[in-house]
Amino acid sequence: MSSDDNVKRSADAAVSGGPLAGGHHGDVLALPELESFRDPETKGAKAHYDDADIYRDEKGFNDHTLRPMFFTTKKYFAFTLVLGAIMAQGFVAFLNQTYWGLGMAGLHEPVYWGAYIATFVFWVGLSHSGTIVSSILRLTGANWRRPILRAAEAMTAFSLLVAALFPLIHVGRLWRAYYMVPLPSQRMLWPNFKSPLMWDFCAINVYLTGSMTFLYIGLLPDLAVARDRAIAMGNWRRHYLKVLALGWRGSHREWSVYNKCSLFLAVIILLIAPSVHTIVSWDFAMTMTPGWHTTIFGPYFVVGAIYSGVSAVVTLMIVLRVLFNLGDVIRKFHIDALGKLLLVISIIWSYFYFCEFITTWYSHKPEEWEIFEWQAHRFPYHLWVMLGGSCLTIFCLSWRRFRACMPCMFALTLLVNCGMYIERYMIVVPILSRRDNPFMWTDYYPSLTELSIIVASFAYFIFLYAIFIKLFPIVTMADVKEGVVVSGDVRLGKHAVRVQVKE
Amino acid sequence: MRILKGSIKVKSFNYKEDNDYSWSMIIDLDRCNGCGACVIGCQAENNVATVGEEEVGKKRNMHWLRIERYIEGEYPHVKVRFLPMMCQHCAQAPCESVCPVYATYHNPEGLNVQVYNRCIGTRFCGNNCPYSVRYFNWFDSSFPEPVNNQLNPDVSVRERGVMEKCSMCMQRIRRGKDTAKDEGREVVDGDIQPACAQTCPTGAITFGNINDHESKVYKMAHSGRAISLFEEKGTHPAVKYLKGGTNDVIG
């Protein structure tokens, strides 16, 4: 797109008013957007659909971003139907397992934890992207964060919802799982707070509450927008939107309190999230099982979680761009920025892995080294995907051109998450199958029941997301608008520089 | 401030010296011939389920007591060793503290107790047991008519989804103590024998109260041949093994 076009559009937009029209600066000077300097493709003449300018009039912006919510294609129904079918078979498998017993899973002593727990850790890990990234970005005031927040936060909430199912699927007596809740009873049933599982139970619940709250509070102003739109359209969504929007008007007092509250939440979530995955890692590290009992597990898990989470955010962003034509909101620039973040995290993760490996290798304690040998012997291809994927990530993401290539990024981030799933599996399964007592060494294969349920969990996650997109605004509209409000362009010599107002 | 007392007393393997009883088991590896009588004795006493061929193939056999067999050396200098392995009733049991619902705890007599109807089946305890001696009921155990007539009424039949393990024949301990009480005396050494110790043809298994310094187990535990399995893990098991296989150590 040429800068002339840009100026013209800005001028047009100014008529309809609103912050997106560049109300407070549009009159003064119409400047090309900074992204157009950055984005390599915009330098060329060829305009791509996703490079369209989002700075249309605000109504148009609302229309555009709310479009996925209000307009549904037949393909969508077909897609959710397929998801529903996958979920249904997983549910049947789960009922079957509950009815007959956990023997339906491929577990056996001493591999008491298997694919379920690996999947649980994976989902909990995935949930770390949203809130941590969004909190950090909020607190540091990174401007590029704005459009991606909602998608990332929703991912947190939903992957946690999925994750929270797995302990329930995993326990032997589901109908007695409430024993973990401190409910005073005649039978003096009381949880043992010394158990890392109990910490985990607390942490997951706290995190679930926190991230749901975070998601909802973030949604609040957008709900008001959607509400107004729904009422105007007479859409059925107005019923719940009215209630959920809590009567939000956008008064200055509301905004002010709201911003403060977001700040509190961002800080608290930032304290919760690492603790959650640390505690999840303690489920392993607190035991005396060789291979699990290491101090590095806390940070290693947290970094791994962010690694897989950020990758998943990138994957999702690209999917959203394509499916809902949101290329002008979620721009290549955002993917590029996330790619850089991912690069840093993958380096940190690899460093942690290396630390864990080299300490074990050097000390060569037989029971610990045995596990690495077994991993290499039993799961060589898995290790290739996991470690090779990580190396590839570091290599590829160092290239700007790679970061700008959406299919490449999509493939790479998927690869990263495959690797991270394998990593969780590698932590849970091989370590248990090569435990202290060599007589009880064993091998483990997930059963069909486990696979069904795990596949269904992925379907469930996508389903939740798909439903969410249809019920709530997927783009953080208020944040994007705020970004426009508080930023302006300042001419610096020949160039215009985008600056952001900070108080 | 009992609750603030740390793990002070448990440093020694006898759980609490100020208690009357601290049950302990000594297994003489020099005597064990791997015949497996204890395995069946335990199974008969404790209603341990048989799981069948298919489940055994998945390594889900439930024997609370198993005899581990290790092979050393190359033909013809081969040595086969037997190691009876059951719950070690560790004083600092790794399995206990990780249970989120107190389904397993340490009773004042030094036994690691599994409370079946508290257990929700997280299997964390099984993961944290270095000896791998906790068994999970993957399915409801089947005792079809008329096999159920053999079930020992003193021991509950476990539901699917709970952990189980050697209880050192808790029911026999209780019966022994009751008998002694009825007769107005203290429990004397040899009064109480778990099913495995009772049946062991070679007399490899000895059970007793290690707080009683006159007891056989006390003497054997201090014989110089006594070892604990995975001593370096600091679990302080109540089950001790007498090292065997050499002529150098006699005791």
Added chain:
Amino acid sequence: MSDHYTVLGLYRKVETITKAGDPIREAFRVKDGDIEVLTSAAYPDGAILDDKELLHQVESRQFLFPFLMGFGGFGAGVTLAGGTGYIMNLIVGGKAPFTYAPTGVVTYEFTLLFGVIGSVLSLLYYAGLPNWTERAYDPEVSDGALGLLVKLYSTEDQEKAAKMMEEHGAYKIKKGVNDF
């Protein structure tokens, strides 16, 4: 309490609404809490209306919610995790019934949980939400219009204010009763 009357004027540009606010405030001696701006995005404090003083009071108290709740959570955590030692005086793994580290972990989580709840409560309390009653509002606000809302105590003032707003560039005026 006697009735009050509201005027909502919608503007297109920040510059216009900024210019409209102050004359009305002066003309009717509107108190800080009686005038509001409705926007679809968060404008920096004082960008449109100078109500910093009032908001400062709010903000300085808002932190108390999560803070005090956090304290409550701390207490709850200590009570639960530590008190368990008293209720269930069981020895597990050779550990004392009361142990510091696990209590600390649980307490940490509970503190943060209550902090989250406190933050939300602070939002609801200070922003006066939820309020599902019919209030002075126009859906165009969410499409980018900027609304200036004034609370007045007589119909005469209401008419006058509406007129003033129109003069200052409001393209749409809404009047209401008891719906500030």
Added chain:
Amino acid sequence: MDRRSFLKLSGVAASASAVGACSRVSQKVIPFVETPNDGANPVDGDWYATTCRECNAGCGIIVRTVNGRVKKIEGNAIHPVSRGKACARGQAAALSVYHPERLTSPMLKGAGGFEAIGWDKAVDILSQRFTEAEGKLFFLNNGSNDAASGIANEIFGKMDGFVSAGNQEPGFESLVAGGESLADFPRIPFPDLDHAQFAILLGADIFESGPSPVFWGGAFGECRRGRASVRGRLVYAGSRLSATAAVCDLWLPVPPGRLGALALSVAQVVVEMIITRKLASSIPRNALGRWSVALKEYEPEKVAAQLELAPEHIRKLAIPFVDESPSVVIAGADVTGYANGVAALDAVEFLNMLSYEIGREKLRIHERMTPEPNDNLKRRMAEALGVPHEAHGFSRLTDLVAGMEQGNFSMGIIHHTNPVFDTPTGLKFKDAMAKVGFTVAIANFMDETAAEATLVLPDHHWLEAWSAQTPDFVPGVPVFNLQQPVIQPFFGTKSGSDIMLAAAAAAKLKTPADTTEAFVTGKIQQFRAEMQGAPAYLSDNAFRRHLLREGGWWPAQVEAEAAPVPSGTVLWEYRDKLKAPEPEFDGAENPFFLHPFQTVHMGRGQGANSGWLQEAPDPITTLMWQFWVEMNPVTAAKLGVVEGDMVKISSAHGSITAPVFPYKGIRPDVVAVPIGYGHTNYGKLANGRGGNVMTLLGAKRDAISGALAWRSQKVKVEKAEGRMKMLRNAHPEGEYKGEVFQL
């Protein structure tokens, strides 16, 4: 007095003092129980003393019953065989009482297979057949001296044409025959392992098979660690490292059939040591000289090659044999399993005799504990129940089968034994059985033999029945075991021996008693005068009750005076016996020695239908629910097979396929196959589980005793199609990492 009230009276603890608190009724109600069907509250239960009949060892046991149900079987602490202990198979009997596949009603074979008939009709048919047979019948049991066989012998024994036979565990006959000339009466020599410091086990798998695993287990425990300052040392020689060999300090893989030569070679060194060190003065010098000459050809250097051992190895056995006296030699299946078994056993007995002479002060070799010597009583007790000793040999069984082939019998009674399954194919028992017009199987379960029978009579389980037993193989003392019902019969069965008596009475034959219980009571009265140490002041009835409470009678045990020295002539002539003939093999052209062996759990196959026993891991392989063939990894590699690959083992008599279990503790030229597997008609759990090794065997017999030489078969082994998952308890790699426990 009816039986029930009698049960009440007699059902007291075996011995209050020895067994501890047993019959006490507890006041507490125990929570969390699955109550038995009768809904009564559980109590501590009643303990009854009886005799285990799972094998012929005759272990005294006590049985815990609660509300009339068997709960637990434990050893009878005062019994000289079991010494308060029990083995896996004995304890598993508690489950087999309640086995769902137990036979419940008599069945007669018709055109369309078996039909259930009533008990009255069964007795009618049987009595009619008894009349028709006119003594031309046989009685075959599992080789035990028990009341049922006594009854059969007393009813028919006087008749012409009656044959009583026993399908004994293979090899026992040779054990009895071996060293007979040194012993006072035919019985298996029981060297005093309890007090030995050094023991050589020549292929003696005493914990798996043999006379009594429980007794030997106790003896081993005593030997190993029973004394404060002595650790008994054991050496095992044999072609496979069995569970017994596993506990020994040294294993010498001697080629099959060469253990006699090893024994003689050790004897050679020992004799030379006696001469040079001037030990054991009670042996006449000239006897020593003759032995020395006779043993010349067994110098270690000369036999080392055929034994595949270094001469030092043999000396390493012989020197402690003298230095660490008392020492014993125990022979077992790897000696008796070959055609030269008895010859080798003579050598073993010779060695034991030498050891006795060396360690005279410390050891009573043959008589561990003995009552006042009364050889007459021992012999009479052994035949107390009217079963001639000779009845229980493979020779008799071979004769019986020959007789069946020739149509000498119009009727046969097969009592609790399964010869169709557990005798070698070479014997052709099944074919012979078809030639007998009418065969009655008295059994608890349908098995391969019962399936061939014309009439099947479901017997009581031995826990429900009356009987008495005198074990052949007791540690030097005569034992009279009583077997009493500990529960009311659970299924609609009747005692097989009672039915025999009833049918015989109906056939107007002379019967020794009306019921088995009366028969047993009669035997007690008959022997009362000779049952020393039992209270003399009791009335007959009270005496009987006393015996039931104790589980039988055996003399009060005293440490023996020195046992008599064998007479000079015996010693003199013994040099002629000092020969180790070359072993002969069936199918000698085949490359591998077949090594059938008993496992701890299966017995001869009776254990195969028990879930407990099937699921109990085998001590050596740790396999469960599975059949296997053991071979050295080297052999396996040569055959190109790995663990779980199927191989076909074939001989001239048949072939079986089995999954391979490579095991380092076996000679590379030997393949070992467990017996007791491969049932075809023994219930759900047993059927189709592997192959029956007996189908590979011809009926090769010992040259002297005529016992079945069950290991003198050579076989071909070739790779077969397919693989099998090995259901092992030990991890295939982890089992080599035992050092983590620093044992």
